[in-house]
Amino acid sequence: MRMLTIHADFIEFEPLTKALRSAPDAEQKQERYEECLVAFCSVEKSDEGKEEAVALKAAEEIDRVAQQVKPARIVIYPFVHLSSSPSSPSSAIKVLNSLEPAVRARGYETHVSPFGWYKRFTISCKGHPLSELSQMVSA
Ligand code: A3G
Numbered sequence: 001m002r003m004l005t006i007h008a009d010f011i012e013f014e015p016l017t018k019a020l021r022s023a024p025d026a027e028q029k030q031e032r033y034e035e036c037l038v039a040f041c042s043v044e045k046s047d048e049g050k051e052e053a054v055a056l057k058a059a060e061e062i063d064r065v066a067q068q069v070k071p072a073r074i075v076i077y078p079f080v081h082l083s084s085s086p087s088s089p090s091s092a093i094k095v096l097n098s099l100e101p102a103v104r105a106r107g108y109e110t111h112v113s114p115f116g117w118y119k120r121f122t123i124s125c126k127g128h129p130l131s132e133l134s135q136m137v138s139a
Pocket of ligand 1: 043078081
């Protein structure tokens with residue numbers, strides 16, 4: 001999985017149209033989270049078959065960053081565009097569905113933006129040295 005974490009003053013997003021016919025329905029209203037660590041996640045072909053293990057590794061990485069930047073909450077954001085070799089949507093949804101409870105189990109308020117949608121979003125990156133980090137997570 002490739003992951004980009006942004007420590008943000010806020011993120012706002014709003015699902016506009018489904019990108020996948022199989023995308024779960026989502027409420028088409030804007031959500032906004034303040035003082036958050038946003039984890040943009042691209043699940044990759046190399047993660048297929050190891051979904052649970054990759055999710056646990058990603059939760060560990062998110063926790064490691066969060067211990068340093070101390071956000072009030074975590075927002076997991078499915079984002080296929082970080083990889084030139086993305087996994088199938090079904091594998092990606094498995095990883096992301098395991099990632100949310102794994103992050104919550106580490107004591108964080110956790111939110112996930114809708115999977116399989118094109119979304120409008122605005123993010124305000126804090127701009128300190130640890131506010132933008134990219135990582136390769138593998139199991
Ligand atoms: C967007 N920004 O990315 N990893 C993560 N998300 C995925 C993947 C994958 N391998 N495959 C599909 N939309 N998705 C908009 C989700 C993700 O929400 C993506 C949408 O499906 C269309 O590809």
